Amino acid sequence: MKVGIIGAGTMGNAHAKGWQKSGAEFVGVSAKNKESAKQLAETYGIKAYDNHQDLLEAVDIIDLCVPSDLHKDMVLEAARAKKHIICEKPIALTLEDAEAMIAACNKAGVRLFIAMVVRFFPQYRAAKAAIDAGQLGELGVIRLKRIGYQPLGDEAWFTDDKRSGGMIVDLMLHDLDYARSIAGEVKRVYAKSIRSTVNDAPGDYALITLGFESGAMALIEGGWAYPPGFFRTGIDIAGSEGLIEWQSDDSQTIKPFLKPQERTKVARVGIPSSSIAEDPYVTEIKHAYEAIRDNKPFLVSPEDGLEALRLALAAKESLKTGQVVFLGGN
């Protein structure tokens, strides 16, 4: 099948690596930032399209790696063109938009894959596999941590809440989704957050408490709160029969001790890395491609993407009211 990517920033490049290894026919890229599209096209020996409509026409699968506020319109456009769709997370910025996107894809008979990449990180998969096999018994307390630094995108869109949804929707969504994938539906959400008003200071940080229908509880910690270059993640899942602990600090198999870098040399977006044979973004793209090609289910459904967004928005609601937010009518 023929594939093209719209958006040639951090994620466009991460996905391109996956498409190159997927067995799909990677034909082209298009981006508002023509220079970034040209560079990506050169790297992969594919065509840079001047406008994304032409690219859309040329492919069977379109991969949307554009800022989050554009997901909705581009998914609807691709569905109208009857193309299968890979779309970066968050699925959208509102539940209404997400529902409309899912409905449009269903109606058009095209597949929609929301790229929730944490589901493809091997340590998260291994933990989920142990839990699903009953090795932890009933889950009790789940702690998930994800703290990086302020991401940079074209047009500074990450720090514009209207475009990215803010740190909770952009970043903490990953762990909200993961928590739900291991512990089921959430009944209660309570959140606290801080956003620095100091120029140039890090400091966008939140703590979200979840109460699950199962009786389990979770603390999701997220932030763009470290100086550039630092990114730490962690898992601590305690059940009636066992415990899983993991911290990104512990499992680095290669540790550079180099001179500190300037902001311009640090990756635009902090992405948790580990020395692993296959980049999880490649695993993700291969999975999505094979599921579309062979008409198999995705490991993470668009509805999962929608529910993760529901949790993130509930956390934001809790921040606004200062109260516990109840889901699913108490």
Next chain:
Amino acid sequence: MRLGIMSFAHVHADGFLQILRKLQDVEFVGFSDTDKEQGKFFAELYGVPWFSSHEELLDQKLEGVVICSENANHLADVKLAAAAGVHILCEKPIATTLEDGLAIKEEIDKAGIKFMTAFPMRFDPSIVALKEMIERGDLGKIYAINGINHSEIPRRHRSWFADKKLAGGGAVMDHTVHLLDLYRWLLDSEASDLYAEVANPFTPDAEIDTAGLVTLSFANGVFASIDCSWSRPEAVYPRWGHLKMEVIGEQGAIAVDAFNQYLNYYSKQNSRQANWLGWGSDSSTAMVQEFINSIKEDRDPSIGWKDGFEALKVALACYDAAKAKQVVKL
């Protein structure tokens, strides 16, 4: 200085005994315990005098005692010590109800004795270093703190910890107080409201809370969380548990893992497969020394009744919030 231990009910009694025997300027007089079996057992184990009534111990011209009884019995023991005019170092939580906590205050004021709450972590070198860094302004303005005080359920060592009547509660009662006290001390501010999830997922055969996630707001605008769960698998985890915190501020973050100084020890003889043998500093000795110094110098100990009472207030409010599923004002 003649010192003794009132009751050997608390797991920390053993540690206090070792400290009191080792300190140069202390004459360890012995311990009292009305439980004959327990008294005889520990007297023989350590080769120290045992008194079968607290009155008998208090008759030995003591200057101070460490109260190591069950939480619910603290008030009764405080009354005896106060009547004898003996200064008190009291295990935490200082009581199981606010009424008892206030009654303790009345007793010590009436008798004019010193009362210190046993919060050893204030003397931990990494916590002291953290306090210095905060005061020096390394972090700039403080935004949030995420703290963990995990352990296994302590019932194997002393069964009353899992008895609600004697302990006043489980994990929340046992562990919220330590971090809360550190937060008050580090921030120099009082908690203004909190929300908590509380449950018993880990030890269904014990009728007590074994899990808790608390989110607090402080009067100075900082928010913080406490994971007080007894979530480390009983008799399996390489150590009793740990105390960790990460402080987020304007200039980045500082992470503390207070018990991170240990040897990995693997033994064929031990019931546990792997053990962490701590080699870090002993903060309890420094705490006992402060108690002794306060008596010698006839001044208030650095951690007083109010510190114990504020911590108790918060621990009790956690249960209220969890029951009401609402944010509780303090």
